[in-house]
Amino acid sequence: xxxxxxxxxxxxxxxxxxxxxxxxxxxxxxxxxxxxxxxxxxxxxxxxxxxxxxxxxxxxxxxxxxxxxxxxxxxxxxxxxxxxxxxxxxxxxxxxxxxxxxxxxxxxxxxxxxxxxxxxxxxxxxxxxxxxxxxxxxxxxxxxxxxxxxxxxxxxxxxxxxxxxxxxxxxxxxxxxxxx
Amino acid sequence: xxxxxxxxxxxxxxxxxxxxxxxxxxxxxxxxxxxxxxxxxxxxxxxxxxxxxxxxxxxxxxxxxxxxxxxxxxxxxxxxxxxxxxxxxxxxxxxxxxxxxxxxxxxxxxxxxxxxxxxxxxxxxxxxxxxxxxxxxxxxxxxxxxxxxxxxxxxxxxxxxxxxxxxxxxxxxxxxxxxxxxxxxxxxxxxxxxxxxxxxxxxxxxxxxxxxxxxxxxxxxxxxxxxxxxxxxxxxxxxxxxxxxxxxxxxxxxxxxxxxxxxxxxxxxxx
Numbered sequence: 001x002x003x004x005x006x007x008x009x010x011x012x013x014x015x016x017x018x019x020x021x022x023x024x025x026x027x028x029x030x031x032x033x034x035x036x037x038x039x040x041x042x043x044x045x046x047x048x049x050x051x052x053x054x055x056x057x058x059x060x061x062x063x064x065x066x067x068x069x070x071x072x073x074x075x076x077x078x079x080x081x082x083x084x085x086x087x088x089x090x091x092x093x094x095x096x097x098x099x100x101x102x103x104x105x106x107x108x109x110x111x112x113x114x115x116x117x118x119x120x121x122x123x124x125x126x127x128x129x130x131x132x133x134x135x136x137x138x139x140x141x142x143x144x145x146x147x148x149x150x151x152x153x154x155x156x157x158x159x160x161x162x163x164x165x166x167x168x169x170x171x172x173x174x175x176x177x178x179x180x
Numbered sequence: 181x182x183x184x185x186x187x188x189x190x191x192x193x194x195x196x197x198x199x200x201x202x203x204x205x206x207x208x209x210x211x212x213x214x215x216x217x218x219x220x221x222x223x224x225x226x227x228x229x230x231x232x233x234x235x236x237x238x239x240x241x242x243x244x245x246x247x248x249x250x251x252x253x254x255x256x257x258x259x260x261x262x263x264x265x266x267x268x269x270x271x272x273x274x275x276x277x278x279x280x281x282x283x284x285x286x287x288x289x290x291x292x293x294x295x296x297x298x299x300x301x302x303x304x305x306x307x308x309x310x311x312x313x314x315x316x317x318x319x320x321x322x323x324x325x326x327x328x329x330x331x332x333x334x335x336x337x338x339x340x341x342x343x344x345x346x347x348x349x350x351x352x353x354x355x356x357x358x359x360x361x362x363x364x365x366x367x368x369x370x371x372x373x374x375x376x377x378x379x380x381x382x383x384x385x386x387x388x389x390x391x392x393x394x395x396x397x398x399x400x401x402x403x404x405x406x407x408x409x410x411x412x413x414x415x416x417x418x419x420x421x422x423x424x425x426x427x428x429x430x431x432x433x434x435x436x437x438x439x440x441x442x443x444x445x446x447x448x449x450x451x
Contacts, residue, residue, distance in 0.1 A: 003193045003196075003197055006197065007196070007197055007200045010197075010200055010201055010204055011200065011204065013204075014204035014207060014208060017208055018207070018208065018211055021208070021211050021212055021215060022211070022215070025215035025216075025218070025219060028219060029218070029219060029222060032219070032222060032223065032226065033222070033226070036226040036229075036230075039230075040230070040233070043233070047237060054241075054244070058248045061248075061252060062248075062251065062252060062255055065252055065255035065256050065259065066255060066258075066259060067259070075264060076255075076258065076259045076264050077255075077258075077264060078258050078263045078264040078266075078267040080264070081268070081271055082268050082271055082272065082275075085268065104284075104285075105285055105287055105288075106285075106287050106288060106291065106367075107275040107276065107278050107282055107283075107288055107291065108272060108275045108276055108429070109429070109430075137265075137268075139272075140268070140272055142429065142430075152353045152355060152356060153356055155359065157431060158429060158431045159431045159434075159435070
């Protein structure tokens with residue numbers, strides 16, 4: 001009887017030891033995995049930082065290839081399509097209290113809409129047109145609409161835009177004569 | 181009981197106890213062994229993964245760098261060749277050809293539908309022109325197609341109320357409406373020639389009408405509706421080349437079309 005109880009104690013102790021071994025190793029495995037995962041995460045974070053820095057440097061170098069001024073960079077970048085090009089220049093030299101958008105209707109009819117609280121003066125409209133059309137071929141611009149909140153819309157349509165021979169060097173008077 | 185069998189029983193008991201103990205120890209040893217092997221394998225795997233990851237990373241960085249150097253060289257070439265301008269000219273040309281990939285707006289999808297219709301042969305030339313006119317003009321427009329010998333002519337009556345006016349501004353005045361009418365008429369004429377020229381369309385005339393309620397006699401309370409013509413313009417052409425019409429803009433059509441009646445000129449205030 002005594003030997004049976006001793007055997008039972010041994011068996012029970014064995015079971016307890018099995019559980020301890022299982023739990024001990026399980027804990028060790030988990031902590032090992034966690035350590036490696038932490039190291040891997042730290043490594044990936046560092047790579048991400050490195051990637052971002054490299055991307056920035058590369059982008060900068062790439063931009064410098066296209067030009068020094070932001071306008072040149074956009075203009076010379078073949079990846080910028082007509083809509084992106086027009087959007088960029090429409091947003092670039094916004095008059096005060098105005099917001100601009102560019103869109104395309106009917107495949108080739110690219111328009112710029114400048115919406116202002118107050119109607120922009122002729123000179124402001126002229127400068128705005130020049131800031132866009134010095135870079136974007138007027139043959140691609142269907143119209144530039146100056147929209148006043150609660151007021152009428154003034155539109156510079158393509159025929160007038162084409163009348164100006166060189167938008168980069170055009171005088172205000174020439175643009176006003178052609179369009180306003 | 182004799183002492184001999186008693187001793188034998190005690191020996192057997194001891195043997196069983198020893199066996200149990202050995203069995204327990206062996207099972208523990210096996211368990212420890214298996215788990216240790218698993219841990220070692222895991223460690224090995226984790227250690228093996230890290231250098232592989234590092235190697236892949238180095239490879240990726242090298243490839244990125246090479247791609248960038250190529251892009252940089254390409255960018256320098258692009259500026260010298262004026263490639264951006266060429267790419268945009270090509271984009272514009274493809275847009276003029278109404279490439280399906282550029283069709284984003286409802287208007288563009290409508291134009292593609294017109295292009296599809298213009299290739300439809302089952303409707304007959306007049307049928308195609310009628311369907312094209314329906315798509316080209318605002319809803320509720322009156323459409324008449326006349327066939328004279330080889331050529332067809334079209335007359336359209338567009339309700340002024342259906343002329344789309346740009347509503348981005350806060351207020352629309354007569355000038356805005358006049359512009360919208362001219363653009364709409366020019367657009368209709370261009371679209372009809374662009375897609376109907378192949379159907380021997382020779383002339384298009386568009387009238388913009390306003391429906392007004394009139395009373396013949398003040399004593400009679402009944403009102404009667406009349407259509408007042410606000411604008412009428414037309415264009416005649418025997419160019420059956422759709423590409424010519426697709427490549428010109430509405431400003432060109434405005435220059436080419438003849439305005440027969442323009443009520444706006446009379447009522448428009450001078451700015």
